[in-house]
């Protein structure tokens with residue numbers, strides 16, 4: 001008797017439940033803005049790479065994320081055809097993100113196949129406002145040196161020779177850590193003749209420093225990005241209309 005009553009109630013509620021679901025579908029695009037165990041919320045929104053559907057509330061294009069492999073939200077690089085940034089953590093309150101520059105992943109793998117190497121960019125050039133590298137990061141500089149320059153670099157105590165680095169000849173590649181962030185991106189004080197520098201931000205170790213010997217771990221742990229809020233829309237008032 002009791003059970004029958006429950007079934008009756010359930011059957012009676014069913015159309016109502018469908019109505020609510022349909023309403024949600026229309027309103028929110030029918031998808032929760034989830035990627036792996038990340039819930040994407042304002043100002044970010046999510047586009048499904050396969051279906052092209054948007055979840056969340058589409059806002060400025062800068063804040064559009066995609067979902068990589070159904071596990072990690074990805075912030076696109078501002079340089080076309082260059083590798084994006086995988087998001088590891090989002091701190092909405094601080095307006096910051098911890099990200100890994102996927103363009104640096106090849107550096108962590110040994111491979112004899114050097115044909116598939118894309119150019120490796122300085123991380124800062126792949127970012128544009130409202131995103132900026134937080135000043136708490138330190139830079140890691142990779143030097144891709146000529147043979148003569150490598151001989152000189154080997155004598156420098158502060159440089160560590162690379163161990164595994166696909167796309168670069170490790171005998172001629174050196175790592176420097178702990179370089180303070182330079183907003184101009186020039187790092188002119190750290191130039192080495194005969195060596196091409198590639199700069200990427202990394203987080204400080206709990207000691208407050210970074211150690212070039214641990215460059216693989218440092219690259220994997222990512223760095224902090226901050227974002228600025230878009231300026232509030234300007235109100236149209238008759239007085240500023242008259243002025244312009």
Ligand SMILES: *[C@@H]1O[C@H](CO)[C@@H](O)[C@H](O)[C@H]1NC(C)=O
Pocket residue numbers: 037
């Ligand atoms: C996400 O889930 C994985 C396991 O699937 C877990 O290891 C990780 O800590 C979770 N991350 C967050 C931010 O909850």
Ligand SMILES: *[C@@H]1O[C@H](CO)[C@@H](O)[C@H](O)[C@H]1NC(C)=O
Pocket residue numbers: 069
């Ligand atoms: C994507 O996920 C699969 C398993 O679901 C895993 O084997 C693969 O390594 C992942 N790829 C990336 C790029 O994370």
Ligand SMILES: *[C@@H]1O[C@H](CO)[C@@H](O)[C@H](O)[C@H]1NC(C)=O
Pocket residue numbers: 119120144145146167168196
């Ligand atoms: C490293 O330098 C060599 C020449 O010294 C150049 O051919 C090569 O493309 C450079 N590699 C990268 C990844 O910048």
Ligand SMILES: *[C@@H]1O[C@H](CO)[C@@H](O)[C@H](O)[C@H]1NC(C)=O
Pocket residue numbers: 147169170171172
């Ligand atoms: C890497 O550099 C070393 C020393 O300059 C050289 O002997 C070696 O042939 C180079 N390896 C490759 C794969 O270019």
Ligand SMILES: *[C@@H]1O[C@H](CO)[C@@H](O)[C@H](O)[C@H]1NC(C)=O
Pocket residue numbers: 120121122185186187196197198199
């Ligand atoms: C990275 O930045 C340094 C310093 O501005 C510059 O010398 C170097 O050519 C840049 N590397 C690439 C690959 O753009």
Ligand SMILES: *[C@@H]1O[C@H](CO)[C@@H](O)[C@H](O)[C@H]1NC(C)=O
Pocket residue numbers: 211212213214
């Ligand atoms: C950096 O790490 C290496 C290897 O773990 C260690 O031998 C070295 O003492 C460390 N250097 C500094 C300055 O902490």
